[in-house]
Amino acid sequence: MKKMFVCTFAILCLSANITAQTTKDVRKERQEMRKASKSELNEKASKAARKDAKKLTKEGWITAPGALPLEKQLDKSYMMQMEYDDDMYPKYLMGEAMSIGENYDAAKMQALELAKQNLAGQIQTEVTALIKNSVANQQLANEDASSLTQSIMGAKNLISQNIGRTIxxxxxxxxxxxKNKEVLVRIAYNGAMAKAAAKRAIQEELNEKGEEIHKKLDEILGW
Incomplete structure (x- = not known):
């Protein structure tokens, strides 16, 4: 009984240490992000961002009070679009949309929903490219690639539903x-999460295709 108590106590202590370490790591990461954000805010936006922001301003586009200036928003968007993972898959995928409404919040919500649909289309394109690449590298047979491609092309709505928190x-x-408000939004989605959303959507389409093709899907998407 004493040994069981000691083991239980040790496990609880270990769990507490792991939780504390995780919390410490998260806090450190957030502090680094905050520091980087402050540094970025003080830096001058890129020439391309300033040029495009000037064009948008001439067209009547403005930012809401308290939001970052247009050139800063564009600069962040451009930098995120240029990031890739080790497999040369985009680290972030972007979706963009506009919507018009009498009420700003309603127009914004509609624009965000349309941007998610646009994002789902981007995910479709990227995953289809991965499937084609797997055929070129002889990792996947043509018939399996065809089956996966058909599934991904028919899963746009499912992908959109599986998209989680966007930036x-x-x-x-x-x-x-x-006097109506026209709202323009651009959202970013983590590439790994995008592949996960695509995987869930394709799996729903492949429920009757067998286990083997599911394993091949895992290999293509890096699982």
Whole structure:
């Protein structure tokens, strides 16, 4: 009984240490992100971002009070689009959309939903490219690739439903002549999470295709 108590106590202590370490790591990561954000805020936006921001401003686009300036939003968006993982898969995928409404919040929500649909289309494109690449590298037979491609092309709505939390990297609006608000948003989604969303969607389409093709899907998407 005493040995069991000692073992239980040791496990609890170990769990507490792991939790404390995890919390410490998360806090450290957030502090580093905050420091990087402050540094980035003080830096001058890229020439391309300043040029595009000037063009958007001429077209009547403005940012909401308290939001980052357009050039900063664009700069962040461009930098995120240039990041790739070790497999040369985009670290972030981007979706963009516009919506018009009498109410700003309603127009924004609609734009975000449309951006998610656009993002789902981007995920489709990237995963289809991975499937084609696997055929070129002789990792996958043509018939299996065809089956997976058909599944991914028919799973856009399912992918959209499986998309989790996105990052809004750009948000601006302009007022139309009839006083309606036109909202433009650009969202980013983690590449690994995008592949996970695609995998879940394809698996729903492949429920009757057998276990073997599911394993091949895991290999293609890096699982």
């Amino acid at each position: 809004t990297v750009m948000e601006c609006y302009r007022i139309k002549t009839n």
